[in-house]
Amino acid sequence: MKSQVVIIGAGPSGLLLGQLLHKAGIDNIVLERATPEYVLGRIRAGVLEEGFVGLVKEAGVAQRMDREGLPHGGVKVAFNGEIRRIDLHKYAQGKQVIVYGQTEITADLMEARVASGAPSVYEVENVEIHDLMEDAPYVLFEKDGEQQRIDCDYVAGCDGFHGVSRKTIPETVRKEYEKVYPVGWLGVLSDTPPISDELIYGVSDRGFFLCSMRSNTRSRHYVDVSLEEKVEDWSDERFWDELKNRLPDEVKNDLVTGPSIEKSIAPLRSFVCEPMQYGRLFLVGDAAHIVPPTGAKGLNLASSDVNYLYRVMLKVFKENKPEAIAQYSSLCLRRVWHAERFSWWMTNMLHNFGDEIDRKIMNSQLDFYTGTEAGLRVIAEQYVGLPYEEVT
Ligand code: RFL
Numbered sequence: 001m002k003s004q005v006v007i008i009g010a011g012p013s014g015l016l017l018g019q020l021l022h023k024a025g026i027d028n029i030v031l032e033r034a035t036p037e038y039v040l041g042r043i044r045a046g047v048l049e050e051g052f053v054g055l056v057k058e059a060g061v062a063q064r065m066d067r068e069g070l071p072h073g074g075v076k077v078a079f080n081g082e083i084r085r086i087d088l089h090k091y092a093q094g095k096q097v098i099v100y101g102q103t104e105i106t107a108d109l110m111e112a113r114v115a116s117g118a119p120s121v122y123e124v125e126n127v128e129i130h131d132l133m134e135d136a137p138y139v140l141f142e143k144d145g146e147q148q149r150i151d152c153d154y155v156a157g158c159d160g161f162h163g164v165s166r167k168t169i170p171e172t173v174r175k176e177y178e179k180v181y182p183v184g185w186l187g188v189l190s191d192t193p194p195i196s197d198e199l200i201y202g203v204s205d206r207g208f209f210l211c212s213m214r215s216n217t218r219s220r221h222y223v224d225v226s227l228e229e230k231v232e233d234w235s236d237e238r239f240w241d242e243l244k245n246r247l248p249d250e251v252k253n254d255l256v257t258g259p260s261i262e263k264s265i266a267p268l269r270s271f272v273c274e275p276m277q278y279g280r281l282f283l284v285g286d287a288a289h290i291v292p293p294t295g296a297k298g299l300n301l302a303s304s305d306v307n308y309l310y311r312v313m314l315k316v317f318k319e320n321k322p323e324a325i326a327q328y329s330s331l332c333l334r335r336v337w338h339a340e341r342f343s344w345w346m347t348n349m350l351h352n353f354g355d356e357i358d359r360k361i362m363n364s365q366l367d368f369y370t371g372t373e374a375g376l377r378v379i380a381e382q383y384v385g386l387p388y389e390e391v392t
């Protein structure tokens with residue numbers, strides 16, 4: 001087989017990139033280890049920046065998101081038993097975020113790919129990437145026990161944190177930065193109405209909580225738990241009690257509880273791999289970086305990489321400028337480190353890490369950043385997402 005670009009991984013990064021390239025007439029094959037059902041069963045992000053939304057529109061896959069996505073012009077933060085609102089429209093130049101689940105976006109992208117006729121191979125095994133420093137790299141994989149080969153020009157490693165792409169970059173070339181936090185987020189999805197029409201991030205004496213949503217009838221809630229906790233030990237009743245105990249009095253009684261549809265614990269990690277390009281391989285999304293979910297940046301950062309790689313590929317294939325690939329890593333990493341910093345900072349402010357004096361200082365930070373014009377602008381501009389830079 002032959003293809004201009006081989007995309008490893010059919011998560012949101014791989015599928016969005018594939019759709020954009022296909023639309024631009026750049027042929028690509030997507031290779032995915034899991035089944036489509038498995039990919040769609042993962043409950044993850046829910047908040048999309050305008051940059052992501054614009055890219056999904058450019059890919060021609062925004063019809064359902066435009067219909068069902070919930071525009072949010074504000075977000076709330078609770079601490080000291082009080083709730084404060086960050087007016088995103090006011091403090092981030094009219095910008096907003098869209099609440100629309102990663103599951104839905106992935107389903108829309110999968111459907112669009114099938115309709116476009118662009119090739120995808122699911123349930124592949126033993127993917128290997130070869131000759132990345134040569135003009136003609138190739139990818140080997142097994143499907144139904146048989147090895148197959150794809151000759152290509154470039155490889156996009158969209159295979160998440162545990163994928164093969166990053167590990168293909170020699171250890172002498174790649175540098176990894178990592179921080180693991182001492183808690184995880186226990187998340188519950190339920191068909192219950194959200195407690196508020198906007199997200200509430202909060203910290204209480206008992207720890208962090210987030211009241212989020214997928215629609216006006218489906219909620220997504222989180223509380224932080226120690227890393228030793230097992231999801232099996234959290235009955236629905238125990239979860240709702242814990243959440244209720246963390247909520248400020250003014251909303252406690254508005255909480256509607258119900259059976260969970262999904263329940264899982266996600267670890268909190270900051271991780272970056274530098275560089276994000278090695279010869280003809282580009283790392284995209286979680287394959288290159290992880291942020292703790294507190295800033296809602298994981299998926300949005302993946303889309304910023306997709307944006308840069310797509311525009312670099314347009315330069316290469318449509319303007320015959322192969323030298324354009326040299327800017328990919330530095331363009332991505334600038335934005336990556338900004339999002340890493342924002343997510344790390346939000347995580348520290350909203351969790352009970354450190355000793356008593358750290359907690360007091362974090363509390364004062366929350367007061368400053370949600371209580372002054374200067375502070376509100378700093379949070380709002382980053383929450384809606386920094387703009388993408390131009391690719392030359
Ligand atoms: P994904 O979604 O992990 O997709 C990678 C795909 O690659 C496949 N794969 C392989 N395919 C072929 N060969 C191999 N050797 C392969 N190895 C792996 C995998 O099966 C998978 O289908 O990465 P992508 O596309 O870069 O997308 C990134 C986002 O998924 C991620 O940033 C966010 O979901 C992060 N994240 C969250 N972000 C937010 O903004 N808000 C959230 O609330 C939020 N919650 C989460 C999260 C990530 C979680 N993880 C990674 C465990 C909750 C969780 C639990």
Ligand code: PHB
Pocket residue numbers: 044045046047199212213220293294295296297
């Ligand atoms: C979610 O709805 O799952 C969600 C929203 C915002 C975050 C993290 C997760 O920061």
